[in-house]
Amino acid sequence: MYSYTDFDERFVRARIDEFRGQVARRLDGSLTEDEFKPLRLMNGLYLQLHAYMLRVAIPYGTLNARQMRQLAYIADRWDKGYGHFTTRQNIQFNWPKLHDVPAMLDALADVHMHAIQTSGNCIRNVTAGHFAGATPDEVEDPRITAELIRQWSTDHPEFAYLPRKFKVAVTGSDKDRAVLRFHDIGLRLRKVADEIGYEVVIGGGMGRTPMIGKTVRDFLPKKDLLAYLEAILRTYNLSGRRDNKYKARIKILVHETGLEELKARIDENFAQQKRVLPDVAPDVVARIAGDFLDPVFKTDPVQQLTFSPALQAFIDTNVTPHKRADHVSVTISTKATGATPGDVTSGQLLVLGDLAERFGYDELRISHEQNVILPHVHRNDLPAVYEKLQLAGLATANVGLISDIIACPGMDYCALATARSIPIAQQIGETFADLDAQHDIGPLKIKISGCINACGHHHVGHIGILGLDRAGVESYQLTLGGDGTEEATIGTRTGPGFAYDEVVPAVERLIKAYLALRHGPEETFLAAYRRLGIAPFRAALYEVRDAAA
Amino acid sequence: MARPFAPKVATANHLLEGDVIYYSRPGWTRELSEATVARSPEEAEALLREASGFPLETVGVVLTDVTLENGVPTPAHFRETFRTRGPSNYFHGKQAGHV
Numbered sequence: 077m078y079s080y081t082d083f084d085e086r087f088v089r090a091r092i093d094e095f096r097g098q099v100a101r102r103l104d105g106s107l108t109e110d111e112f113k114p115l116r117l118m119n120g121l122y123l124q125l126h127a128y129m130l131r132v133a134i135p136y137g138t139l140n141a142r143q144m145r146q147l148a149y150i151a152d153r154w155d156k157g158y159g160h161f162t163t164r165q166n167i168q169f170n171w172p173k174l175h176d177v178p179a180m181l182d183a184l185a186d187v188h189m190h191a192i193q194t195s196g197n198c199i200r201n202v203t204a205g206h207f208a209g210a211t212p213d214e215v216e217d218p219r220i221t222a223e224l225i226r227q228w229s230t231d232h233p234e235f236a237y238l239p240r241k242f243k244v245a246v247t248g249s250d251k252d253r254a255v256l257r258f259h260d261i262g263l264r265l266r267k268v269a270d271e272i273g274y275e276v277v278i279g280g281g282m283g284r285t286p287m288i289g290k291t292v293r294d295f296l297p298k299k300d301l302l303a304y305l306e307a308i309l310r311t312y313n314l315s316g317r318r319d320n321k322y323k324a325r326i327k328i329l330v331h332e333t334g335l336e337e338l339k340a341r342i343d344e345n346f347a348q349q350k351r352v353l354p355d356v357a358p359d360v361v362a363r364i365a366g367d368f369l370d371p372v373f374k375t376d377p378v379q380q381l382t383f384s385p386a387l388q389a390f391i392d393t394n395v396t397p398h399k400r401a402d403h404v405s406v407t408i409s410t411k412a413t414g415a416t417p418g419d420v421t422s423g424q425l426l427v428l429g430d431l432a433e434r435f436g437y438d439e440l441r442i443s444h445e446q447n448v449i450l451p452h453v454h455r456n457d458l459p460a461v462y463e464k465l466q467l468a469g470l471a472t473a474n475v476g477l478i479s480d481i482i483a484c485p486g487m488d489y490c491a492l493a494t495a496r497s498i499p500i501a502q503q504i505g506e507t508f509a510d511l512d513a514q515h516d517i518g519p520l521k522i523k524i525s526g527c528i529n530a531c532g533h534h535h536v537g538h539i540g541i542l543g544l545d546r547a548g549v550e551s552y553q554l555t556l557g558g559d560g561t562e563e564a565t566i567g568t569r570t571g572p573g574f575a576y577d578e579v580v581p582a583v584e585r586l587i588k589a590y591l592a593l594r595h596g597p598e599e600t601f602l603a604a605y606r607r608l609g610i611a612p613f614r615a616a617l618y619e620v621r622d623a624a625a
Numbered sequence: 626m627a628r629p630f631a632p633k634v635a636t637a638n639h640l641l642e643g644d645v646i647y648y649s650r651p652g653w654t655r656e657l658s659e660a661t662v663a664r665s666p667e668e669a670e671a672l673l674r675e676a677s678g679f680p681l682e683t684v685g686v687v688l689t690d691v692t693l694e695n696g697v698p699t700p701a702h703f704r705e706t707f708r709t710r711g712p713s714n715y716f717h718g719k720q721a722g723h724v
């Protein structure tokens with residue numbers, strides 16, 4: 077867990093006091109809304125469809141029990157008793173009142189959290205793989221790098237007014253759990269001849285123009301990280317377009333300039349940076365790394381337990397191997413049947429905090445798939461953890477299955493939305509509620525966005541669903557074959573869109589077609605799609621519909 | 626051919642509460658049915674100007690199309706329908722009474 081210095085504490089408190097003053101000046105009329113809006117956004121406060129929304133940063137998705145409990149307290153005290161975990165590992169409160177927000181920020185600061193840089197054209201919360209520090213396949217805990225970047229980028233004066241928002245993700249292993257190639261900058265830790273460094277990927281993104289990031293450096297030594305990031309950001313800040321917000325992301329700059337030319341500009345800038353910016357100091361990295369040391373793991377011998385069928389099903393889907401054989405990582409799904417993906421009640425937040433404290437070495441993670449992770453759990457504690465999750469309605473054994481859906485808030489909350497996404501997710505969850513059937517269908521990722529901004533990652537859904545407004549009616553465009561892992565693929569549009577009540581039947585037809593076409597249960601939906609191409613799935617989607625018309 | 630004029634109301638979010646409000650001359654209401662309706666482009670322009678004069682109560686004043694049912698304004702677009710109700714996943718927002 078990162079640690080706040082006295083400086084951090086003073087800085088965050090000063091920002092809250094400043095914001096308290098800004099709110100007061102807005103309310104007494106000394107600030108106009110045009111003046112106030114950028115100030116509130118800098119503090120994570122949006123105005124949505126029905127209310128304000130406060131977006132709180134969870135650095136690289138890492139929380140401790142005390143923080144989780146404080147989120148529960150905030151949800152109860154100033155909101156409607158729940159929070160919403162986002163695809164950027166943050167949490168959003170959907171119902172704050174303007175005059176309560178400074179107090180909410182104070183409550184966050186009490187547990188070393190804030191909402192700074194969760195909005196605006198700045199470097200946003202740095203995300204990282206959610207099994208960081210626990211998975212057996214990583215070169216190094218990516219949170220050390222993510223924290224270094226967080227410290228460097230927080231309130232960085234040069235990068236406070238970029239052409240557009242800027243998102244960085246870090247992964248510590250070859251297995252990409254952070255959707256690396258769809259970020260403005262993706263960093264993959266790798267080891268070459270005993271030296272650890274980074275593959276640097278730039279220009280990925282989703283939104284209106286999805287692009288897969290391109291490798292701009294195969295291997296960047298660790299000591300050069302900040303100078304190289306400054307070089308990328310500076311090049312982007314100078315050359316990125318500001319005339320059209322849809323063309324302002326770095327992906328467009330990469331696309332329009334060409335990777336080689338841009339690389340040359342970055343390298344030139346990097347050479348200049350190297351002259352003025354010192355290498356990343358080993359003692360700074362060592363201090364940060366000291367905040368991410370392993371806990372003192374229990375060493376009790378693993379008991380040979382007999383699990384109930386329900387617990388075994390949970391283990392099959394929600395439990396993943398740990399770097400220690402006697403431990404596991406437990407993924408807690410927020411997608412119970414009919415639930416809103418990412419939503420967790422205050423009572424559940426409290427349970428999660430308790431579980432982390434009792435069984436999880438005080439560590440929790442939020443995944444970009446809107447689930448919560450206990451990264452370190454001793455195998456002997458699995459039955460107790462499962463029992464407590466069951467009591468809290470958090471034991472759904474569906475991680476990675478069809479009902480483990482990503483959905484953005486869509487038009488139920490978001491002012492930018494063109495259609496709803498949450499009820500589509502709920503309906504799919506209800507239609508495929510039977511867990512045995514879900515296990516039979518196997519691994520499948522459905523991702524839903526309520527507009528072209530693609531916060532629900534629909535471009536990388538095995539089945540992607542994008543809600544649009546077609547002549548005043550909600551219409552949903554389907555894409556197939558997307559993949560947000562290291563095999564980064566943008567989904568292909570199937571064809572004409574589907575009306576709101578046609579979406580679930582369309583998904584059912586896709587699943588039926590897949591089950592009929594697959595080479596046995598070991599061939600996943602994505603594998604079958606890759607083998608067969610889109611044609612048979614298109615036929616399943618449209619021939620039936622057209623025949624019925 | 627120019628589209629026929631659609632009746633309009635002025636709507637915004639409440640500065641403190643953040644919830645949806647409608648201009649109902651000479652003040653604001655939380656009920657679309659009580660909103661003042663503009664029935665011509667000239668009336669719409671005047672309505673927007675008038676509704677924009679409450680910076681301490683409102684954020685983001687805009688005009689939005691409505692359909693008149695027995696003279697009472699109702700939403701012309703699904704987004705406005707949701708704004709009159711609240712989210713569909715919880716019984717929160719206007720549908721549950723005051724935010």
Ligand code: SF4
Pocket residue numbers: 484485486487490491492493494525526527528529530531532
């Ligand atoms: S994808 Fe669109 S609707 Fe969904 S949260 Fe993002 S901006 Fe809002």
